[in-house]
Amino acid sequence: MIVLGLTGSIGMGKSTVAAMFADAGVPVFDADAVVRELQGPGGRLLPAIEAMFPGTTGESGLDREKLGKAVFGDRQALQRLEGLVHPAVGEAREAFFAANRDAPLVVLDIPLLFETGGDSRVDKVAVVSAPADQQRERVLRRPGMTEERFESILALQMPDAEKRVWADFVIDTGGPLSETRDRVNALIACLRREAGG
Template identity: 40%
Template sequence: MLKVGLTGGIGAGKSEVSRLLASYGAVVIDSDRIAREVVEPGTPGLAAVVAEFGKSVLAADGSLDRPKLGGIVFADPERLKALNAIVHPLVRDRSAQLEAAAADDAIVVHDVPLLTENGLAPLFDLVVVVDAAPQTQLDRLVRLRGMAEDEARSRMAAQASRDQRLATADFVIDNDGPLADLEPRVREIWEALRERARDLSRPN
């Protein structure tokens, strides 16, 4: 099994890279999706979040009001740290379960937005960073996701810097251009990952 960490700043296009890798045959374990699952209604995770932040972070239907919680934690590093202390262990445990269920010869891609911030690079055989210029990230967040510019800048500032992310990379996928340019780059990385996986499987 080849364990790959995939990361990138918000708006860099990591989700599209993840989707492409899955289409080629990678087993993708999406930390963001798991982070949503572990705080669904009725879970111990949601109960812990409410105990920490109060019932005001719940929507009328009892689910987590993500914009409300985001407004609290992204404006206050200490509150963000408190949220991460609840969610990250739950995500880590679920990710480990999914990885254990993968085939021995699988290429397992852990899609982890905060890989750099949390010092997780040593957990993986290789790290792939999806890279885009900060101005490109900001443009995508405002134009494509409809974020207010202040909110987008706040989200970006809460993450590692571009240089910090690139320092963890074994492979870099440049996604500063149009989507049509991305697929060939991801395919090239996939072939490199397959070659590395073959190397791992060869007897010494």
């Protein structure tokens, strides 16, 4: 099995690329989706998050805006939150590997792959990237996004240029979707050959 780490900064198109891998039959572990489940209605991390950051959860799960205000710009608060979230995501990842142990290729979709040292737990890394002006335009179209929030998120992420240097593969999403899909399918074929599958 080849474990491909898929990462990319906010607004680069990583979710779209992850869906292309899934559409091609490659098992994809979506770390963000796991986090949303853990923090959603009835999520098992809600009591611990509420105890750590009072007033940030409710019946509908985590209030992302309130939690964002509690942790953004406060590295220690963010580290405490990550201390809750990362072990729970790790358990889900191990269950994913067990369920897909016969697959020749699996993808771990992890936004902060380099920032959390996750690149040491994968065989190859693919970075999803687009020109900075496209990234900014995509992100600022999101509901509730502001320039200030965008800049604070970028400050927590390794710069795109640096990610590209450390990547085994760079998937450019700056052009038409059909070109991106062709790149993804070519990468899948290459990695499946390497894995013997």
